[in-house]
Amino acid sequence: MSAPRTIPADVLTSISANSRWQRFPLIFGVVGVVCLAAAFGLSASTVERFHFSYLVAYMYGLSLALGALFFVIVQFLTKAGWSVVVRRVAENMMGTLPLFAILFVPVAIGLHHTHHHWWHLVPGKDPILDAKAPYLNPTFFFARAILYLVIWTLLSQAFLRRSVAQDQSGNPEETRRQQWMAPPALGLYALTVTFAAVDWMKSLDPHWFSTIWGVYYFAGSVVALFAMLSLLVLWLQRDGFIRKIVNQEHYHDLGKLLFGFVIFWSYIAFSQYFLIWYANLPEETIWYAHRSHGGWESMGLMLVIGHFAIPFFFLLPRAMKRNPVTLAAGAGWLLWVHYLDLYYLIMPVHSTGGPQPSIVDLLTLFGVVACFLAAFAFLAKRSALVPVKDPRLAESLAFENL
Amino acid sequence: MVAQAHPEPLDRRVPLVDPPATIQQITESVAAPMEWKAPLGWWLFLAGSLSCLGIWLGSVGYLFWTGTGVWGVNNPVGWGFDIVNFVWWVGIGHAGTLISAVLFLFRQKWRTSINRFSEAMTLFAVVCALSFPTIHIGRAWLLYWVMPIPNQMAVWPNFRSPLLWDVFAVSVYGSVSALFWFVGLIPDLATMRDRATKKWQQLFYGVLALGWRSSHRHWQHYEVAYLLLAGLATPLVLSVHSVVSFDFAVSQIPGWHTTIFPPYFVAGAIFSGFGMVMTLMIIARSIFKLEHLVTRHHIENMAKVTLLTGSLVGYAYAMEFFVAWYSGNPYERFTFINRMFGPYWWAYWSMIFCNVVVPQALWFQSVRRNLGVLFVISILVNVGMWFERYVIVLTLARDTLPSSWGSYSPTIFDFSTYLGTFGIFFTFFTLFVRFLPMVAIAEVKAVLPEANPHHDDGHHAAHGGH
Numbered sequence: 052m053s054a055p056r057t058i059p060a061d062v063l064t065s066i067s068a069n070s071r072w073q074r075f076p077l078i079f080g081v082v083g084v085v086c087l088a089a090a091f092g093l094s095a096s097t098v099e100r101f102h103f104s105y106l107v108a109y110m111y112g113l114s115l116a117l118g119a120l121f122f123v124i125v126q127f128l129t130k131a132g133w134s135v136v137v138r139r140v141a142e143n144m145m146g147t148l149p150l151f152a153i154l155f156v157p158v159a160i161g162l163h164h165t166h167h168h169w170w171h172l173v174p175g176k177d178p179i180l181d182a183k184a185p186y187l188n189p190t191f192f193f194a195r196a197i198l199y200l201v202i203w204t205l206l207s208q209a210f211l212r213r214s215v216a217q218d219q220s221g222n223p224e225e226t227r228r229q230q231w232m233a234p235p236a237l238g239l240y241a242l243t244v245t246f247a248a249v250d251w252m253k254s255l256d257p258h259w260f261s262t263i264w265g266v267y268y269f270a271g272s273v274v275a276l277f278a279m280l281s282l283l284v285l286w287l288q289r290d291g292f293i294r295k296i297v298n299q300e301h302y303h304d305l306g307k308l309l310f311g312f313v314i315f316w317s318y319i320a321f322s323q324y325f326l327i328w329y330a331n332l333p334e335e336t337i338w339y340a341h342r343s344h345g346g347w348e349s350m351g352l353m354l355v356i357g358h359f360a361i362p363f364f365f366l367l368p369r370a371m372k373r374n375p376v377t378l379a380a381g382a383g384w385l386l387w388v389h390y391l392d393l394y395y396l397i398m399p400v401h402s403t404g405g406p407q408p409s410i411v412d413l414l415t416l417f418g419v420v421a422c423f424l425a426a427f428a429f430l431a432k433r434s435a436l437v438p439v440k441d442p443r444l445a446e447s448l449a450f451e452n453l
Numbered sequence: 454m455v456a457q458a459h460p461e462p463l464d465r466r467v468p469l470v471d472p473p474a475t476i477q478q479i480t481e482s483v484a485a486p487m488e489w490k491a492p493l494g495w496w497l498f499l500a501g502s503l504s505c506l507g508i509w510l511g512s513v514g515y516l517f518w519t520g521t522g523v524w525g526v527n528n529p530v531g532w533g534f535d536i537v538n539f540v541w542w543v544g545i546g547h548a549g550t551l552i553s554a555v556l557f558l559f560r561q562k563w564r565t566s567i568n569r570f571s572e573a574m575t576l577f578a579v580v581c582a583l584s585f586p587t588i589h590i591g592r593a594w595l596l597y598w599v600m601p602i603p604n605q606m607a608v609w610p611n612f613r614s615p616l617l618w619d620v621f622a623v624s625v626y627g628s629v630s631a632l633f634w635f636v637g638l639i640p641d642l643a644t645m646r647d648r649a650t651k652k653w654q655q656l657f658y659g660v661l662a663l664g665w666r667s668s669h670r671h672w673q674h675y676e677v678a679y680l681l682l683a684g685l686a687t688p689l690v691l692s693v694h695s696v697v698s699f700d701f702a703v704s705q706i707p708g709w710h711t712t713i714f715p716p717y718f719v720a721g722a723i724f725s726g727f728g729m730v731m732t733l734m735i736i737a738r739s740i741f742k743l744e745h746l747v748t749r750h751h752i753e754n755m756a757k758v759t760l761l762t763g764s765l766v767g768y769a770y771a772m773e774f775f776v777a778w779y780s781g782n783p784y785e786r787f788t789f790i791n792r793m794f795g796p797y798w799w800a801y802w803s804m805i806f807c808n809v810v811v812p813q814a815l816w817f818q819s820v821r822r823n824l825g826v827l828f829v830i831s832i833l834v835n836v837g838m839w840f841e842r843y844v845i846v847l848t849l850a851r852d853t854l855p856s857s858w859g860s861y862s863p864t865i866f867d868f869s870t871y872l873g874t875f876g877i878f879f880t881f882f883t884l885f886v887r888f889l890p891m892v893a894i895a896e897v898k899a900v901l902p903e904a905n906p907h908h909d910d911g912h913h914a915a916h917g918g919h
Contacts, residue, residue: 132466182781223463234760234816241768249779260780262713262772307558318691322715329703330710334782442463453560 056445063292064439066432070290075428079421086418087157090411100411102161103401108415109158110252110393111275112423113151114268117244118276119144120203121269123210124240127226128233133304135447136297136437140283142214144276147426148207152200154422158251159193165400166192169257179258187254195250199243206236211430214438221440244269255400259338263323270316275389277309278382283427285379293436296448299373303452306372309382313366317359342395345405350395357388390416469563469900471745476898479746483641483892484648486741491887494740502879509873512866513588521591523866530849530861535589537842538871540697541725542582543623544718544838547690548726549575550630553637554686557679563754565896566747569641570737571730572634573891577881578729579627581874586619588870615699622696626689633682639665640675640895657888691715694722701845708788708848711776717769721838724762724808728834731755735828737886746892749822756821759834763812766841770809784853796860797847800840807837 058064066072087105094101119141126134126141163170169180169187180187210229217225245265253264261267281302288294327335342351362385371377398406438444461467470479516523526533549571556564587593599610599620610617643665646658665671695715702714731752738747777785792801811833814820821827851858885891898904 179781183779186779226463227460238764245768245772258781260776262711262769262776263716264712265772266713266716314688318695319716322695323712326699326702326710326712326714329699330705332705332710334780445464446466 056449058296058437058439058444058448062294062296064296064437065435066292070292072287072290072292072428072432076425076432079425079428083418083421083425086414086421090414090418093414094409094411098161099164099401100409101415102157102164103398104409104411104415105157105161105419106165106251107390107393107397107412108419109151109154110268110397111390111416112154112419114272114275114389114393115279115423116145116148116151116207117203117240118272118274119280120148120207120210121237121240121273122276122280124206124233124236127210127229128237130230130443132443132446133301133450135441135443136293137280137284137301137305138441139214139435139437140287140431141276141280142211143427143430144279144283145207146211146430147423148200148203150422150426152204154419155196155200159196162189162192166254166257169254183257187257192250195246199247202239202243206239210236214441215434217441218435218439223442226442241265241269244272252396255397256338256341258334261323261327261335261338263319267316267319267323270312270319271389271392273312274309274316274385277305277312278385278389281305281309281378281382282386285375287431287436288375296437299375300450300452301447302375302378303369303373304450306366306378306381309385310362310366310372313359313362313385317363320354320358341399341403345403347395347399347405350391350406354388354392354395358385358392362388467750468902469748469750470566470897471748474745474897474901476901476903479892479897479901480644480648480894482743482746483890483894484645486886487645487888487890488648488650495883495887499880499883502876502883505873505876506880507876508869509584509876512869512873513584516588516866516870517593521589523864525861525863525867527859527861529852529857529859530847532846532849533861534863534867534871535585536700537839537846538874539582539585539589540700540718540842541835541839542578542585542874543697544694544722544725545729545835546575546578546582546626546630546726547694547719547722548730549573549578550626550633550686550690551723551726552730553630553633554683555690557683558687562900563751565893565900566751567730567734567755567892568896569634569637569889569893570734570891571726572630572637573882573885573889574729574733575630575726576627576634577878577885579623579630580881581877583623583627584874584877586616615696615703618696619700622693626693629682629686629689633679633686636675636678636682637893637896638889639663640667641890641893643667644894645890690723691719694718706848706852707782707784708773708777708792709845711773713769713772717766717773720762720765720769721808721841724759724766725835725838727755727759727762728831728838731759731827731831732835733882735824735831737891741886741891743892746897749824752824752827753818753821756815756827756830759831760812760815763808763815763834767809770805788848788851791851792844792848795851797844797850800843800847804837804840804844807833808841811837 090104091098091101094104122141123138123145125131126138158165169183170189172180172184172188174181174184185191209232213225213229216222245268248265248268252268253259253261284293284297284301284305288297324339327339339351342348362381365377365384366372366381371381394406394412441447474482524533524535526535549568552564552571553568556568587596590596590599599617601609601612639662642658643662646655646662649655649658695718698714698718701709702711704710734747734755735752738744774789777789780786792798811830814826814830820830847861850860
């Protein structure tokens with residue numbers, strides 16, 4: 052039996068007029084704004100709390116879009132064939148990056164709360180902060196933030212625009228152009244993501260430093276990407292779209308990559324923890340010391356189990372990755388523990404005594420994710436759900452794991 | 454054969470090997486070096502390698518007789534050439550495992566033309582690497598003490614020492630790589646057995662082929678074993694050099710203790726390994742007339758991996774440097790300034806030049822397709838990676854206490870031992886190219902267009918290709 056080499060006529064490759072996906076941009080947009088407004092309203096007396104919760108949620112939503120940008124770049128870098136049928140979903144995830152420039156505004160407003168250690172620097176008081184002042188100061192911070200957001204917007208739109216244009220023209224030059232852009236794009240991506248992670252998360256503990264920090268955020272983002280991509284593909288299929296053409300062969304590959312990056316995240320997280328623990332230098336262990344009492348230590352242990360051990364054994368068997376139900380379960384679980392991972396990185400700066408989960412956390416998370424889904428649905432209904440004239444579409448349709 | 458004038462097609466994959474490669478011709482061209490009467494050049498190369506091996510034996514013999522004082526190591530630079538060379542050789546091995554295991558899992562079928570060769574390189578490099586810790590312990594005849602062998606004195610090795618983890622990491626890596634290599638060899642050894650005309654060949658290949666008959670059942674078991682070994686070897690690609698990086702990174706020495714060391718060392722290892730594969734392959738494919746199996750595409754792909762891993766190494770240098778400044782820690786900052794402008798500035802800038810500046814040429818396709826330039830770059834990559842380890846180790850010369858500063862200069866025995874390991878490496882290699890198939894015959898046949906059983910519409914899209 053041989054898989055089709057063209058998309059069968061009965062496969063829906065774009066959002067139909069009567070689908071609920073037509074209303075998703077509005078529904079999720081309203082939900083997102085209401086959740087964020089409610090979170091802000093509920094924390095009116097402790098606005099600092101809102102800004103910390105929002106920062107976690109923002110970094111979470113951003114990781115989905117940045118992970119997708121990485122995925123798309125790498126597909127062109129490696130001239131991948133298998134992934135064409137799922138690439139548009141990732142491209143639409145990546146296409147939400149301009150939204151994160153807007154969603155950055157609350158982060159920017161709250162910086163004097165979240166990053167207060169160095170935001171109002173009094174020279175002469177803290178020699179370490181004085182030494183970092185040329186980098187950690189509001190002006191340069193904003194200049195960099197704008198640079199990152201502009202670069203991500205330009206990169207994502209450059210790839211998305213060409214891919215969508217090819218749906219009409221079928222011009223293979225669009226693919227060649229994207230292949231040409233991919234290597235320098237990856238370099239820009241690596242540097243911007245690293246320094247954004249340093250600026251927005253590491254500098255919350257401004258005395259502390261770790262050279263692997265950028266890779267850590269990147270690793271978590273890619274886990275989140277493969278989890279979210281799998282879920283969105285399965286969701287679209289459940290609602291009747293892109294059925295058959297995305298099949299268990301593609302689930303299997305998404306599952307393998309998800310599994311692989313779970314291990315990569317664990318490797319990076321272990322490298323950071325282990326080297327700091329072993330050398331036992333106070334200036335470095337302080338970061339883990341803040342995270343080893345009052346309940347944070349349980350959360351750290353939970354990450355070891357929940358972000359490594361459970362998904363490792365769960366996703367290891369071949370059948371788990373090829374079955375949409377188990378793949379979705381693994382992906383959903385990882386999306387949740389990825390949130391806890393970011394919570395563990397950011398929140399102890401605020402809740403120094405121990406985790407203080409709050410409805411504000413959930414509302415900001417729902418708010419940012421709903422905004423992300425609104426933008427995703429908006430992009431999804433603007434163009435086909437698969438790159439219908441991609442030159443490697445036939446290869447992707449016929450793809451089989453051997 | 455020739456570089457394509459027009460861009461490669463997007464809707465199909467170009468064949469991985471060039472004409473005249475056919476199922477019969479592949480066997481013929483790979484078997485030829487084993488069935489020729491050895492040419493004079495081979496004997497000369499073997500003689501040269503054995504001479505280097507003799508230098509190694511002489512150096513090590515003198516070392517054992519006299520003691521580690523014959524080396525340049527001192528206080529504070531307690532580690533010198535021996536650890537530099539150890540890390541360098543282990544790193545070179547990594548490309549082989551990456552090609553054989555990681556690229557297998559990523560379905561990069563172009564690997565089939567180069568995996569055998571690079572895995573052989575891995576094994577020989579690991580042998581060279583292991584020689585250094587063995588002789589560094591001073592009393593090599595007590596080497597078995599590194600193993601946790603029960604004894605009446607209840608003395609155990611220090612399990613908290615990364616040097617001990619090295620013993621396990623590298624020996625597991627060596628064993629799995631050897632096993633993987635051998636499993637891949639079995640079908641080809643059977644081919645050689647069946648072609649053998651001399652008694653010793655029949656015996657040699659016959660015993661090693663383990664009774665392989667190419668039955669359907671054999672191939673099924675083979676494929677499963679190969680996949681499992683690839684899965685097991687993949688974490689080893691990362692773990693070995695991560696553990697090697699722990700030798701430095703678990704310490705408290707500025708410039709050594711930094712959290713990016715594990716992935717940074719792995720990237721550097723793959724970088725240097727691909728450099729070495731290119732150095733050897735560019736020569737070997739020409740001498741043994743394998744240009745149609747190891748095509749310019751293969752070389753170009755290797756150049757791309759070299760560019761990628763070189764960029765990762767450059768990223769790590771940048772992060773180390775930035776965070777040394779960002780830390781605000783005067784010792785961290787001093788270490789990096791000292792590397793650039795201190796007494797070993799020449800080593801630092803050699804490293805930057807070879808590892809960061811030179812690979813930038815690989816952005817250009819004309820460079821990636823120019824074998825001469827590529828050959829020079831591949832050698833510079835390994836020069837650079839040697840200097841990288843030298844720079845890291847020489848951080849010891851100036852620690853946080855200026856009164857204990859010192860310097861390091863290698864002796865003639867440091868150099869001769871290092872040169873001698875090339876003797877070990879090339880002696881093995883010379884024998885390898887003469888007595889074992891240096892391209893995986895069965896695997897390359899499997900990526901020929903005619904090996905694809907899908908007769909749908911003449912495309913061979915799903916079956917790999919460049």
